[in-house]
Amino acid sequence: MNILIKSATILDSKSDFHNTTQDILVENGLISKIGSHLKNPKKYREIAFENLHVSQGWFDSSVSFGEPGFEERETIENGIKTAALSGFTSVALNPNTNPVIDTSSDVAFVKSKALNKAVDALPIGALTQGSKGEDLAELFDMKNAGAIAFYDYKKPISNPNMLKIALQYASNFGGLVCSFPQENRISGSGVMNENITSTSLGLKGNPALAEELQIARDLFLLEYTEGKLHIPTISTAKGVQLIREAKQKKLDVSCSVAIHNLYFTDENLTDFETNFKVKPPLRTQNDIDALIEGLKDGTIDMVTSDHNPLDIELKKIEFDHADYGTIGLESAFGALQSRFTLKKTIEILTNGKTRFGLEQTPINIGNKLNITLFNPNSKYTFSKEHIVSKSQNAIFNGETLKGTTYGVIANNTITLK
Template sequence: MNILIKSATIIDSKSDFHNLTQDLLIEKGIITKIANSIKNPGNYKEVTLDNLHISQGWFDSSVCFGEPGFEERETIKNGLKTAAASGFTAVAMNANTHPVIDSNSDITFVNSKSNNNIVTLLPVGALTVNSNGKDLAELYDMKNAGAVAFYDYKRPISNANLMKIALQYASNFDGLVCSFPLDESISGHGVMNEHISSTMLGLKGSPALAEELQIARDLFLLEYTGGKLHIPTISTLKSVALIREAKKKKLDVTCSVAIHNLYFTDSVLSDFSTLYKVSPPLRTQADIEALIDGLKDDTIDMVTCDHNPMDVEQKKVEFDHAAYGTIGLESAFGALQKMFTTKKTIELLTKGKSRFGVEFSSIAINNPINITLFNPDTTYTFSKQDMISKSKNAIFENETLKGKVYGIMANNKVSLN
């Protein structure tokens, strides 16, 4: 891959060229020169785009692609195409497939489907067999096959002793255990946040307490056992406070927040649109403010679009019976840009890599090219035309977003929209 990138503003705090507008020469996938102006040394393809900005390639710690088993929702091939078009050079894929990804051979299958792709796919293995919460899966074997973490996607581990054993066992090989923060005995059949809105709408509510109790339990278990714990998609004010205190104790815990939980409150459910049915549910403005504070002081380690395609039959039903989930890769950048500066948005989209074993590759001479190309200033209304996913269950549909992705360069390959 030989390319000359012209007049790109570099957003990379780890680079000596941060905030500078430069030309970049890439030869055989390696950055060989960065300067104010570079002449084309040969018949290299030149990339010249309006208001071009580049950063380190983006990473998402929680995406679902359906395959194997739910190819009608999404396939690995199209999911990775969607990720590339959305600016992501690496994604961690959840195990909520059919069959569930819970063995060495399952991890090997996923890796084989993503070989030689411009986007690096990092498989997440199930924590328990068939994600049923009863018996630990083949964690060590999956780790050896390439699993970067272990997570029963959106399924809480109700058995505290099982979580204790998982943390102890995985610590023997530096395995990352993920625990979905929900106590189902408290949440019951709640389908949205338990608050004024749920009372007004007549929908069963799931209280913030259900999330916070599970987090408190898991943090006690982590303190007792040691090990590495990741708590995906927290959503409440007190959850932030609990994790902040745990980090003060130097516990090895990280957490993420879904972008839509930073953007929407539960008040958007007034028309009962199932596009807004997500787990954890949309909460209150006070929760959003606490989550944003948590991102600012590094209590929350990363954001995720929590990309979860669902076919139309799963969403075009009554709210109580609709599936949880939204696609989010395509809208991630534009939504974050509505809430944060470009510098902060890029910081959020590139955090979390080390926790999931993704190598950093700053924009520097002699480094492999691993970048996202974008225009941070374009404003547009997000519509079905912007959705590359097979499923169209987008919580951000019809929202005005800011910033467009041009594409990515990674793994000695180029993908431009």
Template sequence: MFRTSYPKIFQMNILIKSAKIIAPNQSYNQQVKDILIIDGKISKIEDHIKPEIEIKEISLDNLHVSQGWFDCSVSFGEPGFEDRETIENGLNTAALSGYTAVAVNPNTQPVADTNADIGFIKSKGADKATSLYPIAALTSLSHGVDLAELFDMKNAGAVAYGDYQKPIENPNLLKIALQYTQNFDGLVLSFPMESKVIGKGVVNEGITSTKLGLKGIPALSEELQIVRDLFILEYTGGKLHIPTISTKLSVELIKQAKDKGLDVSCSVALANLILNESELEDFDTNYKLLPPLREEADRKALVEGVKHGVIDLVTTDHNPIDVENKNVEFDHALYGTIGLEASFGLLLQEFPLEKVIKILTSGKERFAIPQEEIAVGNKANISLFNPDSSYEFSKSDILSFSKNCAYTGKQVKGKTYGIIANNRIALKSSLSK
């Protein structure tokens, strides 16, 4: 099986030369500076720094930097689906895609529903450039019947609780979860899908599904669940996150809830922000996603939701699927696409650079993850990139073990070099000396 070679990872003192800092609303924004990093901390930020000790110098074409990027929803497969992606290669992929932190879904076998499971995942992700933060299953075995060991898993390192791409069908279970997690400031995730409305649907319900002869997933299935969840949140209090919304009305519902003062956040998947259901015409299973690709009007509403802050986070929803579960009839293929590698270049096609950096650096606080600005005295947690490189994204750009990518052949703008974080450098091998 093809395996991506790992980047050179260094642990030493570093001098970043002539980097343009993109840090919206911070003091060094849009300034070109040298950045000296000693023992993992930023020691100096000046126009020109001449090192007085042995140093590793980083000087790259059109180098831009920002504080480290965060993705709130990725899947790596391990344990159970290592053929799709291991934690090691997943974190390597994230690092070379510019991400210094990722929240990892319990999309595994077995699912992470005990403190021992969380401890295993944390241990597998230790001592890497990209930090791994586990999302624990909300219910035992993700079966939606009994709450899992939420408090114990928080103590083991879980940052949130949710059954990946599975709705909480029992409204009383969500009520109890929101009440219980208030005791330790826990964040509950509720996937917005009413399963009885979906039935056997596989794509967005509409003209395209009718034309292709595929069963539809109506927008109603998402919106009904969101309305229910918001009513429960208003009753119970607590912290609710609604992952990967996909319709125009969903954006409006979230806005109304925020205007009421409810403690709710939401995310949108990169695919729903960039693509629409027209991609389905060739029955390519790489476009079989959950939530499904919707109409262009929905996509535009999601873009506006991001621009105006109604949508809090954009996630790649990176989900490697093995070829045996994608190279089948559309109805039988598994949902999911990888997306870490293409995310920066795709977002730059839709938003200006400063907004893209705001998108990529948002959300850590919601998941109780520390955020380090680029400032003297702070730990170095930095993403390195070139925003002006336009190219066609191809299979050669994919670092994941699985190649189920909805973005192959798409035009992108901007390339990532890697990251500096956790007193390590992860650079693409062609750049490492």
């Protein structure tokens, strides 16, 4: 790949050219020159956009595509295109497929479908066989096949001994165990946050306590096993505090929050719009404030779109019976920038790489090119025309967002709008 990127503002704290506007010459996939007004004697393809900014490629720690088994929701091919045009050069793929990704051959299948693409689609293996919570899956074999973590997507490990054994076993080979923070015997059949809003709407509530009890239990198990734990998509103020205290004790724990849990509250459910039915549920403004503070002080390690495409039959039904989930890759950048500074947004979008074992690739001479291209200043109302996914279940539909992406250049591949 030989290209010349023109007048790009580089936002990369690990780059020698951070916060400067430069031309970037790429030859044979490597950055050969960075400077002002570079010449192009070999007539390489030139790439230029309005108000072009570039950063290291973005990473999302929780993405669902559906394939194999649920291709009507999303395919790996179109999912990768969606991620690329949304600015992501790597995504962690959840195992909520059919069959569930719980063997080394399943991991190999997903990786083969993503070969030679701009986006690294990195499989997360199921923690237990079939994600049923009964027997451990082939963790070591999946790790060797390329799984970057182990997680029964949105399914809590109800048996504490199972999680204890998983943490102990995975620590032998540096495996990252993920545990969804919900105690099902407390959450019951709740479909939204338990609060005055759920009472007024006549919907069953899922209390914050269900999350907090599970987090407390998991942290006790982590301390006992001295393992390595990631808690995905926390949503409550008390949950943030529990993890903050665990980090102060030097436990090897990380956590994430879904973008929509930073943006919407349970009051958004008054029209029974099923795109707002997510798991964990939308909570209160007090929870949002605590989550944002947790991001600022480093308690929360990363933000995810928690992208989960669902076809219309699963969403356009009575609220109680609709499935949980929203797409979020396409709106991720604009939503984050509507809540954080540009500097913090880029930090959030690149933060999770190290935890999941991915390399950082600074924008420096001699390095491979792995970048996201974007315009941070454009404002727009998110609508169906911005959706690249096969499914349309977008929680941010109708929201005014700030910042658009042009695409990515990575793995010697260019994917741009």
